[in-house]
Amino acid sequence: MTPAPTPPVVLVTGAARRLGREIALALAAGGWQVAVHYRSSEADAIKTVADCDRLSGASAAFEADLTDESAVRGLLPRVIAHFGRVDAVVNNASTFEHDSAASFGFASMDRHVRSNTGAAILLAQALHEHVTARGGAGAVAEHAGRCAVINLLDQKLWNQNPDFFSYTLSKAALEAAGTMLALALAPAVRVVGVAPGLTLTSHLLSDEQFEARHKLSPLGRSSTSADVAATVKFALENNSITGTTLLVDGGQHLMKFERDFSLM
Template identity: 35%
Template sequence: MSAGRPVALVTGASRGIGRSAALALARHGYDVAVNYATGRERAEQVVREAGKAGARALAVQADVADEDAVRGMLGAVEHGFGRLDALVNNAGTTIGTPPSDLDGLSLADWDRVFAVNVRGLFQVTRAAVPLLRRAPGAAIVNTASIVGLRPGPQPFPYAASKAAVVSLTRTLAGALGPDIRVNAVAPGWMVGEWMEDQLGDNYERLMDRRARLTPLRRCVTADDVAATVVSLITSNPFVTGEIVVVDGGFSATT
């Protein structure tokens, strides 16, 4: 039981933003539940790294689109830690069909993206609320995207799902206040495997171009986003319903 240390659940925490957020929270004094869907070995590595930072950590498998699995995950968090102070809704997925290929977009792919990115976020939040309401200063941070706020070259279901995350964040902030604050981060083009998968052979060229057009002269990293996640959880007691863009100023100046 985590009698003294606060506890955070981070979904999609085996890699990318989720991994960085889980480890940043561990370094900030949180015990962490590391959710994963399929990457068990990666999740266990995050657990070990969190342990080195002084945290108790637990890997919990659940597909956030599966409501029974989500309920089981929150049960495991309550059993393992006895409390929940923060939730990071980071689990997400996308597809490879570009927005130029309307006829090539499978509606099954559309439904899967929304099941994970939107319904999954809602299901995890709803299941977590009873535990979060017991915690003083509880906070939720959702992972949106810059393409949820402005057009971008991302597949239609991904962009639309992130716009839905923006709307859900603001709506949940109203519904869950004053007990629970709800905010979101909206990263821009991020260094790492997610954008490598999206850009393929053009990754280095396009990322370099984006960096040159960014006031801070580089693209965002997962650690940059994690720092903002931790800040929203720990350092902004009167901020809720906000979408914080993390892109080095690119979208504000282009």
């Protein structure tokens, strides 16, 4: 009797709350074992793990500060030690702090680039090393496309405005890195970007403001958490997609916004 295949393992950064949690739950429902990364939201991470366990039967939480290079380098080995393997990384966690061209400084840029760009690149690097080491060249060729890195980007990159200057720079750098990594890590690991539009509200928006701005798109609605999570799952499981970005925003990137949604 042929043994059942081992369920694939995915690390989702920033998975304790909000969009990361929805991605983790969607992947767990699809049969993935989920490593739930968090920085400080331990209670939320434990709840996400419990909810994932009810769907897939296997998940665990892992704390790490993604601005700390040594912590980032140690994260994937900890996940591998727990699950025995890792097949994918979803770089969802983001620092999102307001600055402008006038208030820009090295400190803000450093925080955003470390967490939003550098950490994602290091985790992609670590996944590639793990995948190539565990199977050898023959196994990598046989299973080409099955392992992937998904980078969460932003429709803002295709519809730029001057708000959240350092955040936008860090996401633009990550989008460029995705192209280079797709070339550098093939055929062992695919790299795909997913760029949502306005998806979740924040303390900067009232419910009425969020609803009005969510409708500002050619389709009359932007992305929902379910839309983004489904796209991440699709990108992970379609073995032919690499080196590109899937925009999931109701077409918001086709419209010109002079300010960020939160400041309109």
